[in-house]
Amino acid sequence: MGDTVGTASTLFSEEEKTELLEDGPKKLGPPRDERQPSESSPKFSENMVTLILPTEWDLPVNLAPSLNDAGLANKVSNEVKTARPQPLDLDLDLDLDLEAMQMVKPEDLELVVIPSAHEHRRPPMAGATVAPAIVPENIAPEPDLPPFRPLIPLNTYPPIWAQTRQEVCETFEWFRSYQGGVYFNNDIAKGYLLSAFGARRDAFKHDGRLIISHGGGRAASIHSEKGQSSLRPAEDQKSDDKSVRALLKACREKRPIALVIDDRYALFPYDLSALGVTYAVLGFYMIVEAWEKLISDEAEYETDRTGARSVVKYKFAFQWCERQGEPWWLSQSGKAEELDLDEDAPPVKVGEVDDLREEEDSDPTDVTSTECDQCGKGSPQVYSEGWWMASFYLIIGNGCLYQIQPSSRRAKLEADNIFKTYQEEANSGQLVFKRWPLRAVAERFSPTISRTMLENLTMSYVGGTDNTVPFDKAPSAVVMSRKLIQDRISQALDRDTEFNEVLTAAYMEKQKMAFHSDEEVGLGPLVAGLSLGSPAMMHFRLQKKHDKERQQRGILMSFTLRHGDVFVMDGLDVQKYYEHTVVPTNFRIAATARSINASTAATPTEPALSGPHKSHT
Ligand SMILES: O=C(O)CCC(=O)C(=O)O
Numbered sequence: 040m041g042d043t044v045g046t047a048s049t050l051f052s053e054e055e056k057t058e059l060l061e062d063g064p065k066k067l068g069p070p071r072d073e074r075q076p077s078e079s080s081p082k083f084s085e086n087m088v089t090l091i092l093p094t095e096w097d098l099p100v101n102l103a104p105s106l107n108d109a110g111l112a113n114k115v116s117n118e119v120k121t122a123r124p125q126p127l128d129l130d131l132d133l134d135l136d137l138e139a140m141q142m143v144k145p146e147d148l149e150l151v152v153i154p155s156a157h158e159h160r161r162p163p164m165a166g167a168t169v170a171p172a173i174v175p176e177n178i179a180p181e182p183d184l185p186p187f188r189p190l191i192p193l194n195t196y197p198p199i200w201a202q203t204r205q206e207v208c209e210t211f212e213w214f215r216s217y218q219g220g221v222y223f224n225n226d227i228a229k230g231y232l233l234s235a236f237g238a239r240r241d242a243f244k245h246d247g248r249l250i251i252s253h254g255g256g257r258a259a260s261i262h263s264e265k266g267q268s269s270l271r272p273a274e275d276q277k278s279d280d281k282s283v284r285a286l287l288k289a290c291r292e293k294r295p296i297a298l299v300i301d302d303r304y305a306l307f308p309y310d311l312s313a314l315g316v317t318y319a320v321l322g323f324y325m326i327v328e329a330w331e332k333l334i335s336d337e338a339e340y341e342t343d344r345t346g347a348r349s350v351v352k353y354k355f356a357f358q359w360c361e362r363q364g365e366p367w368w369l370s371q372s373g374k375a376e377e378l379d380l381d382e383d384a385p386p387v388k389v390g391e392v393d394d395l396r397e398e399e400d401s402d403p404t405d406v407t408s409t410e411c412d413q414c415g416k417g418s419p420q421v422y423s424e425g426w427w428m429a430s431f432y433l434i435i436g437n438g439c440l441y442q443i444q445p446s447s448r449r450a451k452l453e454a455d456n457i458f459k460t461y462q463e464e465a466n467s468g469q470l471v472f473k474r475w476p477l478r479a480v481a482e483r484f485s486p487t488i489s490r491t492m493l494e495n496l497t498m499s500y501v502g503g504t505d506n507t508v509p510f511d512k513a514p515s516a517v518v519m520s521r522k523l524i525q526d527r528i529s530q531a532l533d534r535d536t537e538f539n540e541v542l543t544a545a546y547m548e549k550q551k552m553a554f555h556s557d558e559e560v561g562l563g564p565l566v567a568g569l570s571l572g573s574p575a576m577m578h579f580r581l582q583k584k585h586d587k588e589r590q591q592r593g594i595l596m597s598f599t600l601r602h603g604d605v606f607v608m609d610g611l612d613v614q615k616y617y618e619h620t621v622v623p624t625n626f627r628i629a630a631t632a633r634s635i636n637a638s639t640a641a642t643p644t645e646p647a648l649s650g651p652h653k654s655h656t
Pocket of ligand 1: 542544552557568570619620621629631
């Protein structure tokens, strides 16, 4: 098979829904980072930021141990032992040395506490009304705080940041808690906010690779009712409080959690406020230990200060997931000499909405420009890439899934342009989407019945059949898709790939692609798809033959594919062990690129990539 391209599916008219469910520019292009990937990581481009993210809903529970660096884990474990009076019965697989724990004196734990820093950091906003101080009676005096330390200036923006909590919650799916400090969903903790003072034994250690914090609510708070304010004292936390329970579960099941800080978080030694950053995502952490502690007024900053009462609080030790590479706040120091800060413009922040109309005259395919879309200044550190990538390692088999998301407006415009071109070319007849029968249906029923079925299927599909044309004759939407996919893979994975097959699928409302695997003779290790239009959920589960007991028959991983995302399945094991389904929310086009080995591929009469299991419903 030479260079071929397959296109297929239903024709659609102007009237059909083309509305994009834009998500807004929530993630920034990765800062340039000179670090080398760790030995355990695959080889990545130095310009990318890699995050280990569990999926939105399901994280395979045995994935987590590989996320953490073993050396650091030991250190963390030792340090945590000094801070915890007694272990919780969490059934943790952490090989705790309880005897050693008793022998370490708590005062040996070096604490990094920056007190009262928020007062220095955050001037009141211009024009803001300052609430009158409420001084309830009988409040114990604030404990003496260690001396103030100046904050270290940051030369780089956090990869994900925002100015308001609303922006964070609306755009960062790992933290959607508008009020509480813990974001959890279905009992699974996903995000944790660090703010203001910690308790005395809270810590930000190993450059932030170990964070100890108390969390889970029931802190003292001020309540206002009928114009009367009163202080509600702190209460004991309980292991079945919703947020405590979710955090303990995350610890037990070794699920990563996103840590978000605000500019009042006193233990973060860098100056976020100078950059105008109120909220920053630190990255992903594992909760490696959890314990409960009796906290008295004298011992902690944030306590029940109404009297001499002690309350039970839960403490959590968060350990940095090493595969993210070095924390972003560390990479900034090396950059200071290279980066001319005067030339560097602030990148797009979370929650800012693109106004695409302003850009009508610009060439959306020109993604090489390094101008900041906001202010027009050159910003090569941020805009030369314009995407963000997350990596997900397989637990069974060798392979990885990569989600590369556009982060700059320019990258999004490129996707817009391809989406538009697909529709124009389909309308003009240059691109013929065709309905395909389910092979299983065609075999089992007469042609007449299968044609009837086709009406319902509106199948979007081809590989190596009538619709197949060489790339030089292919509709430009397909050519552009292949180029975008190849470019992203080259930038993000540092791999030069030339795909020789592109399958384009169009999904109308309520259509989806059923569970299938792309395991076909001649298939190359990379399969990469560009998503256009409405968001879709992509789910992975083990193939039946590898899950005979059906114990893990359920969905193991799920991803939200959004407009402009490139999703890469890397490794033949992805197809060998797993099957995937794609369920769009509405009208959507997907271009999936593959490399097919001509000598081993299926014959042209047999769609190379279709199988009885691959169906559009
Ligand atoms: O629609 C998509 O994004 C993926 C299509 C797919 O699963 C495939 O072509 O194998």
